[in-house]
Each structure stands twice: as C-alpha cells, then as structure tokens.
Amino acid sequence: MKFVVRHLLVFLLTVSTSAFAAGEKAQPEQIKLGAFVTSLHNINADKGTFSADFWVWTLSSQHAKYKMNDSLEINYSSSEFPRIFSNQNTEILNQKITLQQKKVQSVFLHDFNLEKFPFDTQNLQISFEDGLLNSSLLEYQPDNTSGFDSAISIDGWKIKSVNLRKDLKTYDSNFGNFTAPSKESYSRLVLDILIERDAPFIFFKLTMGLFLAVFVALCSCFMPTISEDIFSGRMGLLGGTLLAVVVNQQFVDAKQGDTTAVTLIDMLHMLGMLTIMILLILTSISRFLSQKESISFSSVKLDRVSFITMTSFFIGFSLLIVSGAL
Template identity: 35%
Template sequence: MKRILLLISLAFFLLGKPNAWAAHDNHPDTVKVGCYIISLHDFDFIEEQYTTRFWLWMLHDHPIDKPSDMIELPDAKEYKIDNMMMDSLNGKGWLQLKIKSVMKQAWNLQNFPFDEQTLKIKIENPEFMVQDLIFVPDTLGKSYDPALEVDGWKIKSFHIDTGRAHYNTAFGDNTQLKPESDYAQFVVNITIKRDAWGLFFKLFLGMYVAFAISYVSFFIDPSHAEPRFGLPVGGLFAAVGNKYVIDSYLPETSTLTIVDTLHGLTFVMIFVIIAFSALSLRQDDDGQQKLSNATDRLVAWIVGGIYLAVNVVSVLMAL
C-alpha cells in the first residue's frame, strides 16, 4: 500500500511540476531585452539583403539551458553568434550575444535614388508563447554606436519596440483552442535616408547629355537632314543604354520609379524632336522656310519647357 501511495505521489509531482519559464498565476515571465547596433553594411539591392552586426542582451529570472535557443531572427537569411557571455546581475540571469546577420529587405525603390528605407531587425523567442514569456525593451543608454556611419546614407530615426509575432497555426499542438500561436518579439526599427545628389548626377548625367544632343538638332537647318535626324537617333540609343545601366543595379519591380519616369519622358521627348524635325523638313522642302524656322523655335520652347518642368517636379516630389 505504501508503495502504491508513493508511486501516485511521484506521478502527481512529475505531472504538476511547472516549466521553469511557464507563466505563474497566469502572469507571463518578463525578459528585458536590449541591443546595440555596431554596423550596417553590404546593402545589396539585387539580392534584397543587407548585413548587420549588433550586441543583444537579456535579463531574466530563470536559468537558460541553451542560450542560442532563446532567440530567432525570422527575417534573417543567415546569422551567426560570434560571442556569448552569461553572468548574473542583481539576482537576475544576464545573457549577452554578439550577432552577425544577413537580413532580408524588401527595398522601396519608388523614389530611387532619393529613397528612404526602413530596416527592421526582428528577434523572437521560439520556445515559449506570450502566455508564458514576454519581452520588454531595455531603453537605458544608446541603442547604436554614435559613430556609426552607413556609406551613402544618413540615419533618420532609430527606435526599439516589443510586441508579439502572430502565426495562424498551432504547429500541430491540438491542445490549443484555436490553431494560432503568438510569440514574444523584439523589433529594432532603423530609418535611413540616402545622401542622393551625387549618385543622382552620376546615374542621370548620361540621360541628360543624350537629351541635350537630341535637342541641338532644333538649331540645325532642316536642309541638312543627316545631322538633323542623326543626332536625336544617337541620343535615343544613348538614353536607352543609360536606362539599362541603371536597371542592372536594381531588382525588378512592378512599381513605376523615378528612374522609369525620367527615362520614359526622355524617350518621348526625343521622339517628338524627330517627329517635328520631319515636319520642319517637309515645310522647308515646300519652300516654307519661315514657317519651318517658326516651327523649330516653337517646338524647341515647348519641348524644353515640358522636359525641365517634369524633371523638377519629379525630383521635388521624391525628396
């Protein structure tokens, strides 16, 4: 009889023993999380990724068997923990990790090269749901190196936040009332703005020169048909080549970007130049030299004014 009672007691003990990180009295355990960004680099628009190195630390109440299991970066293509330290502070466990990660990034290229990007570094706890564990941000001190420089970019804003990552599945756990799961999430939000003017002129100088070459044809006598038509045709090929060069640095996108707008405008204006050159030549052949010259002057003012206005408006809207 004593042996039976002992076995029953042992069974109740094993079944009722709480997980070290389980919620007590329906209150989830709280883990304070902080970060310190060391670097942001290797921005790759074609592969849609960038690389970051940062310190991450956690203050917790319970021991951790395997610290690397405490975190997951769901948006990382790959990440590596370069350094790990564990200690105790004021009776709490302290875990510090140095992480290098290649992060996925959906670049917003609508206003390229005057674009502004928001980088999000998401860190989740993959073991315990929010009923058992939540994150709170450690906002004491700086969250990134004040000397941090991102080549070609300026850091516009930086803030950290915590929340929950929602999944519309219970991952096979049929004890859940709903096939849903929520896990603690720590998010680093970094907004960067490109220092764009130098890049803009480097990228678009070829396009503007191509248009200028085409525009010069308005000042050539229509009787000289070869240079009158040869210049805009050459300018058109130069503009198309410039467009292909820029596109080679960018991923494919269905969004109409400022690159598409300005190059499309250049193609249309060069076609207009060629079309009205043909009209001017026809008028000159018919002996209407004055009308031909008037056509050249009028169309030159219209084409130049429209081209300049659309360029200025497009750039100002992108800034």
C-alpha cells in the first residue's frame, strides 16, 4: 500500500511540475521599450510626411536572446527617404539588465486631417513592432521615461504631448507558414506625438480677403437700382466680389495643402459665395420693383431688408462654423 501511495505522490508531483513548467514557458518574454524625441520638423501636409529624430532603447534580462537590431521594426516611415541609425550601443546595467539603444532619423507618413484647419490638431504616430516573434513569444512594455525634448521648436506648430502606449497588431495572414494559425498577432508600441497649430493670426490672414469681399458686396445694397447706370455698376461690383472670393479660395488651397476634406476655411468661402449669389438675385428683384410703381413694396425698402438679413445670415453662420471648429 505504501508503495502505491509513494508512486502516486511521485506521479502527481511530476505532473504538477510539468504543468508549472509549461505555464512558465507559455509566458511571453517581456521587453521594456522607450523612445525620446529630440527633433521634429518638416511637417508637410501636401506630401503627408513629417521628419523626426529620436532615441529608442530596450531593456531586457541579461540572459534573454533578444537583439533589437535584428527584430525591432519601426513602422510608418517613408520609402522615399533613407532611414538613418546612429549611436548604436549595448551595455549591461547592474550586471543583470541589458540596455540596447540607438538613434533614429527618418521621414514618416501621416494622414493629415485638415477639416478644422487652421485650428487643427494632428496625432503623429510612429510604431515599434517585433518582426520575428509573435505576441505569444514576446511582449513589449512601454518605458515611462519616454518623452520629448521641451526645447523643440516647430514653425507654426507646438507639441502638446508625447505618449508611448501598448497596442496589439493582428494580421489576417500566417505569411506562408502553413503550420501556424491563419492569423498572427504581434506586440506593438505606438508613439503618439500630439501637435496643434500655433499660428493665431493665420485665420485672419486666410479669410481677410473673403470678409472684405463680402462686406463690399453687402454695402452694394445702398446703391439704388432705379438708375440703370447704378444698377449696372452694382451688378458689376457683386460680380467682382464673387471673383475675389474665388481667388482668395485658391490662395487658401495653396496654404492648407491638397485635401479631399471640406475644411473650415472652405465652408466659410462657400458661405461667402452663397451670400453674394443671393445678393445678386435680390439686386435683380430690386431692379424689377423699381420699374413697377404700382407695387407697394419699394426697391429701397427691399435693399434695406436685404442688407440687414444678409448681414445677419453671413455673420451668424460664420460664427456657427468657427465655433464648431473651436
């Protein structure tokens, strides 16, 4: 009986030890990764790119076989420009932690959202992912010492925050390895660089021509249409202001960059065009009324109502559009 009990205990101990070892083996290797941005420049909405210089480092167990240069992938970089690595270094800290670090200089891709231009913010992203081991074998942990150099100065922009966060990237492919699952997940860290436009007077620079053109168009309501010469001059004036708005729109397009989105400035210009078009119609109606003495509602009264109504219309909707962006 004792013999049976003894062998049963040995069997249970062996099974529990094997299960514990399997559980330990199932845990992915933990690698701490950090990044520190030292320069941010050439933010180009036309090309959808920005340039960044930063340090990236990893901290791993001294006995780990992880090699940053062999497996770490830095995503979203543009293929048109070379990626430069410098100051690569490896050292042992406290005789137990391996520090691997290098400096990276590259041009990265970004899909600029210009709907609220020029009051827009952009979340520039750089991701770090392992190119060899999936999430079951390796997991990145963000280093809380990551950040950016507060001395960085960007023309027209300012950095609000830099944050390194965990992410998991799943690919709907096993990349040719038919023995692996049809989907593969890889540990990823994403460096979010949140910037906002720092040009308080650019809004007035881009819209000054628009507002002046609409103001002149509104003032045309004080030109009586009873005279054919004045009526012709008034219609020509409105046509000129409409052309001025179109030209100003082209100037803005050159400044804000090529985008398929309807931006704040685009909406204001469309509002200005609509206002002038309505004024053109009201001017024609005013001319018609000036020729009809039998109609009690005079052209002068229509012009006054038109000025008050269209001024309120343009200012009201302009404030609504701008406040929505802010």
